[in-house]
Amino acid sequence: MKVLIPGISSKIGNLVAEQLLAKGHEVIGIDRRPWPDAPKGVEMHEVDIRKRAAEDIFRKARPDAVIHMATVTHLLTTSEERYKINLGGTRAVFDNCRAHGVEHVIFVGRHTYYGAASDAPLYHAEDDPPMAVTTFPELADLVAADLYATTALWRDPQFTTTVLRIVYTLGPTKQGTLAAFLRGPRVPVIMGFDPLFQFMHEIDVARAIVLALEKRIRGVYNVAGPQPVPLSVLARQAGRTVLPLPEALFTALLGHFGFPKLPPGAITHIKYPVVIDGASFRAATGFIHTIDEVRAVHEFRDAFPLRHR
Amino acid sequence: MSTLSPRLASSPHRASLVRVLFPKSLLIDPDVMDRVSRIEIPFNKFGVDPYGISREHLARSYTMLRWMYRRYFSVKTFGIEHVPARGRAMLVGNHSGGVAVDGAMVVASMFLDLEPPRLAQGMADKFINTVPLLSLWTNRTGHFTGLPEHAERLLQDERLLMVFPEGSRGTAKLYRERNTLVGFGTGFVRLALKTKTPILPFAFIGGGDAIPTIMNSYTLGKLFGAPYVPITPYLFALPLPVKLEIHYSAPMVFEGTGSEDDEVIAGYVDQVRERIAGLLDYGRKHRTSEVAKALGS
Numbered sequence: 001m002k003v004l005i006p007g008i009s010s011k012i013g014n015l016v017a018e019q020l021l022a023k024g025h026e027v028i029g030i031d032r033r034p035w036p037d038a039p040k041g042v043e044m045h046e047v048d049i050r051k052r053a054a055e056d057i058f059r060k061a062r063p064d065a066v067i068h069m070a071t072v073t074h075l076l077t078t079s080e081e082r083y084k085i086n087l088g089g090t091r092a093v094f095d096n097c098r099a100h101g102v103e104h105v106i107f108v109g110r111h112t113y114y115g116a117a118s119d120a121p122l123y124h125a126e127d128d129p130p131m132a133v134t135t136f137p138e139l140a141d142l143v144a145a146d147l148y149a150t151t152a153l154w155r156d157p158q159f160t161t162t163v164l165r166i167v168y169t170l171g172p173t174k175q176g177t178l179a180a181f182l183r184g185p186r187v188p189v190i191m192g193f194d195p196l197f198q199f200m201h202e203i204d205v206a207r208a209i210v211l212a213l214e215k216r217i218r219g220v221y222n223v224a225g226p227q228p229v230p231l232s233v234l235a236r237q238a239g240r241t242v243l244p245l246p247e248a249l250f251t252a253l254l255g256h257f258g259f260p261k262l263p264p265g266a267i268t269h270i271k272y273p274v275v276i277d278g279a280s281f282r283a284a285t286g287f288i289h290t291i292d293e294v295r296a297v298h299e300f301r302d303a304f305p306l307r308h309r
Numbered sequence: 310m311s312t313l314s315p316r317l318a319s320s321p322h323r324a325s326l327v328r329v330l331f332p333k334s335l336l337i338d339p340d341v342m343d344r345v346s347r348i349e350i351p352f353n354k355f356g357v358d359p360y361g362i363s364r365e366h367l368a369r370s371y372t373m374l375r376w377m378y379r380r381y382f383s384v385k386t387f388g389i390e391h392v393p394a395r396g397r398a399m400l401v402g403n404h405s406g407g408v409a410v411d412g413a414m415v416v417a418s419m420f421l422d423l424e425p426p427r428l429a430q431g432m433a434d435k436f437i438n439t440v441p442l443l444s445l446w447t448n449r450t451g452h453f454t455g456l457p458e459h460a461e462r463l464l465q466d467e468r469l470l471m472v473f474p475e476g477s478r479g480t481a482k483l484y485r486e487r488n489t490l491v492g493f494g495t496g497f498v499r500l501a502l503k504t505k506t507p508i509l510p511f512a513f514i515g516g517g518d519a520i521p522t523i524m525n526s527y528t529l530g531k532l533f534g535a536p537y538v539p540i541t542p543y544l545f546a547l548p549l550p551v552k553l554e555i556h557y558s559a560p561m562v563f564e565g566t567g568s569e570d571d572e573v574i575a576g577y578v579d580q581v582r583e584r585i586a587g588l589l590d591y592g593r594k595h596r597t598s599e600v601a602k603a604l605g606s
Contacts, residue, residue, distance in 0.1 A: 118438040121458035122360060192441020194449070196361045227359040230449070237355065294354045
């Protein structure tokens with residue numbers, strides 16, 4: 001199969017490409033960022049997915065399937081640019097797929113779609129509404145991109161659409177929301193709260209995406225692996241020191257003295273969990289994670305040990 | 310850290326200093342820990358189950374609850390043999406006494422008087438999850454916000470659920486109303502039908518004596534983000550060391566799907582309510598004679 005991957009230069013993009021190559025698929029990559037040590041089999045294009053040059057790649061290569069991973073979080077990009085990439089980019093991907101005979105489109109989304117709140121249930125099902133938008137406006141563009149992708153399910157019956165909402169990634173990689181939060185020696189948490197965090201090793205995340213492609217499942221699926229873990233346990237097992245701060249102090253310190261710069265809405269995500277139920281994805285694809293939560297955390301810890309003073 | 314010697318400041322030494330000052334076993338009784346490890350729920354290598362229930366937090370809270378159950382209140386439990394050793398079940402009872410002493414003691418009885426011990430999981434009022442520390446401890450010990458999604462999932466996972474259908478109106482009862490029942494919610498019966506769960510009615514006797522509420526301050530409640538704050542003759546809602554009793558009764562099983570008409574459901578709710586009212590009546594007389602016996606000897 002000929003697979004085109006917008007956003008291939010992310011860590012997960014790299015891993016998906018490598019797994020596809022190993023299974024004998026043809027891989028074409030699109031990303032604004034380079035992939036310097038890309039394996040030989042990957043046809044790499046350093047272009048913006050929203051530009052005409054990207055459409056030309058669709059026209060010439062005529063891929064069978066597209067795995068759309070070119071979305072960004074608030075951690076990387078400011079609002080206006082983020083909206084353009086996440087919404088404009090997603091629209092461009094679907095427009096090109098429609099115009100150039102793609103048979104299967106996979107939108108790789110995030111489990112934070114559901115949002116955190118004090119009165120939200122644990123283990124969200126796929127039909128739960130996205131509640132994060134009110135408290136965490138920085139998630140709105142990703143929620144909108146996710147919902148835009150799901151409209152292809154009825155607007156474009158000529159191709160198969162898969163929307164994946166995947167838990168946080170953790171492993172020997174610096175990339176990703178969770179890894180960024182755990183990077184420093186001290187992990188600030190909000191005193192009196194200890195939410196569950198749900199994550200999966202990067203190898204398993206890539207495996208799940210490849211499986212969604214091979215099984216050609218249609219619809220919206222939560223993708224989860226091992227059970228979630230309380231933030232304090234996760235931070236300690238990652239070799240970090242947990243630093244509990246009263247909420248008011250926590251908010252005041254954000255962005256100063258080496259504390260992470262987080263939008264105010266992110267506070268709810270450090271007080272309350274976002275946990276999803278991945279049962280229907282497992283039932284549809286037979287997916288079983290190969291790396292448990294313990295090994296995923298310890299691989300992160302061993303890859304980024306703290307220097308002892 | 311600057312006040313510590315450089316040797317102590319290096320982390321292995323600092324860690325051992327912390328261990329000496331704050332031993333991990335502090336407030337954990339070894340016998341309680343042993344019982345916790347016999348609760349049949351799947352803890353992972355970190356000692357946490359898929360809902361975030363933590364072995365360590367359970368052991369700490371049960372150590373305290375055991376002291377309250379055995380020493381402070383000396384709770385007497387009857388009919389515990391009606392509780393199944395495993396599999397889904399719903400404990401349904403009356404609420405009383407300002408703060409949920411009744412809930413805590415039912416949880417304690419399921420842990421201390423049942424073989425093997427079971428974790429009873431309460432359904433918490435929504436405000437609890439917004440309060441620092443209360444949020445953490447209720448979540449780590451398995452008492453999640455009372456959402457239908459939570460209740461259904463836990464039952465389908467063969468857990469033991471504890472439900473007070475009177476809700477926060479139940480704990481708001483004043484001293485003179487302590488042995489009455491207020492209106493029951495109906496959701497628990499629909500859920501029991503849908504998930505084919507046996508209902509185990511129980512009566513909790515003495516909760517209103519432990520916390521004799523003379524009034525509820527809804528203004529103070531607003532201040533703390535709670536529905537209300539109970540006021541006692543001695544101001545605070547600290548429970549008095551009175552004798553408490555829990556009477557469990559035989560399971561009630563209703564046939565249906567959970568999508569019956571409201572009238573049908575209300576009929577089942579009334580049956581449960583009547584059973585609890587009967588238990589309350591019996592229990593109150595029983596407790597009075599027990600107290601009389603104790604005074605007479």
